[in-house]
Amino acid sequence: MTDVVSPAAGIPKAKSVRRDIGIKRRYAAERRFRAYGIAALSFGIIFLMLLLWSVVSKGYTAFQQTMITMPVEFSQQIIDPQNERATNPQKLMTANYPVVARNALAKLLNVSVDDRVAARAIGQMLSDGVRVQLRDLVVANPAIIGTTQTVTLLASGDIDSAFKGQVDLTVSQENRKINDQQLGWMKQLSDSGALAKHFNGGIFVNGASSRPEAAGVGVALIGSFYMMLIVLALSLPIGVAASIYLEEFAPKNRFTDLIEVNINNLAAVPSIVYGLLGLAVFVNFMGLPRSASFVGGLVLTLMTLPTIIIATRAALKAVPPSIRAAALGLGASKMQTIFHHVLPLAMPGILTGTIIGLAHALGETAPLLLIGMVAFVANYPTTPLDPSTALPVQIYMWANEAERAFVERTSGAIIILLLFLILMNVGAILLRRRFERRW
Amino acid sequence: MNMMSESAVEKALDQKMSDASHKMIGKDVSVYYGEKRALFDVNLNVRENTVTALIGPSGCGKSTFLRCLNRMNDTIENCRVTGKITLDTDDIYDQNIDVVELRARVGMVFQKPNPFPKTIYENISYGPRIHGLSKSKADMDQIVEASLQRAGLWTEVKDRLHESGTGLSGGQQQRLCIARAIAVSPEVILMDEPCSALDPIATAKVEELIHELRANYTIVIVTHSMQQAARVSQRTAMFHLGQLVEENDTDKMFTNPDDQRTQDYIMGRFG
Numbered sequence: 001m002t003d004v005v006s007p008a009a010g011i012p013k014a015k016s017v018r019r020d021i022g023i024k025r026r027y028a029a030e031r032r033f034r035a036y037g038i039a040a041l042s043f044g045i046i047f048l049m050l051l052l053w054s055v056v057s058k059g060y061t062a063f064q065q066t067m068i069t070m071p072v073e074f075s076q077q078i079i080d081p082q083n084e085r086a087t088n089p090q091k092l093m094t095a096n097y098p099v100v101a102r103n104a105l106a107k108l109l110n111v112s113v114d115d116r117v118a119a120r121a122i123g124q125m126l127s128d129g130v131r132v133q134l135r136d137l138v139v140a141n142p143a144i145i146g147t148t149q150t151v152t153l154l155a156s157g158d159i160d161s162a163f164k165g166q167v168d169l170t171v172s173q174e175n176r177k178i179n180d181q182q183l184g185w186m187k188q189l190s191d192s193g194a195l196a197k198h199f200n201g202g203i204f205v206n207g208a209s210s211r212p213e214a215a216g217v218g219v220a221l222i223g224s225f226y227m228m229l230i231v232l233a234l235s236l237p238i239g240v241a242a243s244i245y246l247e248e249f250a251p252k253n254r255f256t257d258l259i260e261v262n263i264n265n266l267a268a269v270p271s272i273v274y275g276l277l278g279l280a281v282f283v284n285f286m287g288l289p290r291s292a293s294f295v296g297g298l299v300l301t302l303m304t305l306p307t308i309i310i311a312t313r314a315a316l317k318a319v320p321p322s323i324r325a326a327a328l329g330l331g332a333s334k335m336q337t338i339f340h341h342v343l344p345l346a347m348p349g350i351l352t353g354t355i356i357g358l359a360h361a362l363g364e365t366a367p368l369l370l371i372g373m374v375a376f377v378a379n380y381p382t383t384p385l386d387p388s389t390a391l392p393v394q395i396y397m398w399a400n401e402a403e404r405a406f407v408e409r410t411s412g413a414i415i416i417l418l419l420f421l422i423l424m425n426v427g428a429i430l431l432r433r434r435f436e437r438r439w
Numbered sequence: 440m441n442m443m444s445e446s447a448v449e450k451a452l453d454q455k456m457s458d459a460s461h462k463m464i465g466k467d468v469s470v471y472y473g474e475k476r477a478l479f480d481v482n483l484n485v486r487e488n489t490v491t492a493l494i495g496p497s498g499c500g501k502s503t504f505l506r507c508l509n510r511m512n513d514t515i516e517n518c519r520v521t522g523k524i525t526l527d528t529d530d531i532y533d534q535n536i537d538v539v540e541l542r543a544r545v546g547m548v549f550q551k552p553n554p555f556p557k558t559i560y561e562n563i564s565y566g567p568r569i570h571g572l573s574k575s576k577a578d579m580d581q582i583v584e585a586s587l588q589r590a591g592l593w594t595e596v597k598d599r600l601h602e603s604g605t606g607l608s609g610g611q612q613q614r615l616c617i618a619r620a621i622a623v624s625p626e627v628i629l630m631d632e633p634c635s636a637l638d639p640i641a642t643a644k645v646e647e648l649i650h651e652l653r654a655n656y657t658i659v660i661v662t663h664s665m666q667q668a669a670r671v672s673q674r675t676a677m678f679h680l681g682q683l684v685e686e687n688d689t690d691k692m693f694t695n696p697d698d699q700r701t702q703d704y705i706m707g708r709f710g
Contacts, residue, residue: 323553326549329620331542332566
């Protein structure tokens with residue numbers, strides 16, 4: 001005890017002993033949290049990959065179609081035996097074109113059409129769609145009657161599936177749709193190069209068909225396009241106007257609170273309920289046509305509105321109050337403040353919300369089933385009041401079909417739908433980037 | 440140097456000030472935020488071509504009073520103002536007075552620089568455009584240049600009028616906001632702690648600007664800095680707990696105030 005004990009002497013000692021403030025525990029918690037996050041993310045990515053792989057692996061073949069290229073003799077004997085096409089144009093429309101095609105294929109295979117069984121089997125290798133294909137050629141140019149032209153015709157759906165290797169050949173031929181004889185012919189045609197896979201443009205432009213090889217999403221694309229236009233034209237202005245009123249003008253009282261709760265609730269209402277509402281109000285009460293994309297658009301508008309209103313209100317709330325104060329302080333009216341300053345700043349958020357709402361509407365099926373858009377529509381709708389289908393409904397309908405060729409088409413249509421959704425979401429991101437302002 | 444002429448101007452201004460008419464008169468002004476009363480019967484007059492500083496500890500009601508002068512309190516829900524405030528002879532809370540017109544006559548500069556996220560030119564031209572103050576493009580160019588020149592910003596930004604106003608430095612942004620307020624030719628400019636977000640150099644520039652603006656405008660400034668009040672103002676009003684404690688010439692206020700509370704606040708005993 002030679003040192004003088006001063007009050008300060010204790011301080012360095014206290015510093016040397018480190019307090020346990022749980023550093024290790026805190027870092028461990030942080031690492032654990034990160035691990036959870038990465039696990040959750042990987043889980044999600046794995047399932048997304050599985051989904052995409054399953055859809056793409058099943059669906060990519062839908063974009064190829066087996067076709068037979070061969071010389072076809074447009075025999076006057078079969079098409080117009082009485083030579084009356086000049087007086088009766090209906091003749092060319094109703095001629096027996098499948099026989100023309102069948103005879104051409106039989107000739108190519110060196111099989112006599114007098115053998116009725118073989119002739120039938122050959123006829124089955126061609127799609128019923130050849131009727132339309134050949135008719136269109138002849139009607140466009142009646143002069144080809146009596147000549148021989150090289151034409152590429154659709155093979156039947158069964159040949160298409162077999163050629164793509166989708167038919168189980170271990171099953172005995174009585175139990176499959178395509179027999180060994182047809183398979184032999186298919187092989188022969190394929191070796192000679194007459195039968196080959198081509199890009200299937202038809203899936204994008206054709207309407208509904210009971211023959212998978214001739215079916216496409218053309219009508220559904222037009223229907224979906226009309227509906228998106230209607231949803232955009234109605235829900236954007238209504239939604240933005242409602243949000244501006246609620247956010248900027250409406251007094252904050254119980255009534256507006258009630259409206260807010262209801263809007264949030266409506267966003268969570270099952271879409272099929274909107275379909276029932278549309279059926280009751282638009283179709284039954286207002287007498288609008290069934291299956292029309294106009295009604296579909298109205299129903300989807302109702303469904304999209306809450307999403308857009310919620311997104312728009314959030315975007316308006318996010319505009320800094322200092323900007324409003326600046327404009328008001330200069331003597332701008334409330335209206336001018338909102339339209340000159342607040343709305344432009346909220347625009348990226350509003351557009352993002354709108355596009356996400358539209359993408360949601362594009363993929364919506366249930367309400368459309370109820371208003372009769374699950375329909376067999378072969379002709380393009382010229383106006384939104386004509387019957388049509390929509391992309392997701394087309395997928396639903398094809399998924400119910402039994403033929404193997406419809407399975408790949410179902411996945412093909414899903415790929416098309418996914419592409420459109422990706423396109424819209426990329427658009428949303430680009431718009432947000434483009435309009436985002438920093439301050 | 441034209442020191443002589445400058446001091447002559449000062450003298451003329453002070454002369455003008457001493458017998459200045461009252462530009463704005465507040466009589467028994469009380470403000471309620473819902474149930475809570477924020478201002479208690481304040482009687483405060485603002486003299487023409489004078490810088491009036493409002494000082495006092497936080498929450499004393501000085502900003503509330505300032506915001507009554509151009510009815511910015513209207514935008515706050517549940518806010519109620521009683522009493523009478525006149526601008527020249529017009530009662531600004533009168534039914535016949537339009538708030539838009541009032542704010543065109545009584546401009547405002549805020550605590551945080553808040554330029555619109557648009558170009559410098561658009562920032563300045565916005566006010567004149569909505570009030571229809573210019574008849575042509577050339578006219579508008581003239582207004583923009585004059586406003587920026589008065590705000591002492593012209594030489595710094597004249598080559599980048601069409602770049603974003605938010606790209607300027609904090610001090611430049613605040614002077615841009617002052618230029619924006621000047622552009623609509625107001626009679627009174629209200630400033631709510633205009634330098635609190637600025638560094639000392641930028642603050643000095645803004646203070647210098649306030650000094651120059653006094654020749655043409657009546658200025659009311661809220662400030663937390665007593666030094667700033669002493670530097671820029673001719674009249675000072677001290678608020679405490681929602682009441683006006685004292686209003687006096689700035690010189691007298693900082694040397695020999697009438698009220699003990701003012702003395703204590705200036706000496707730093709509270710606040």
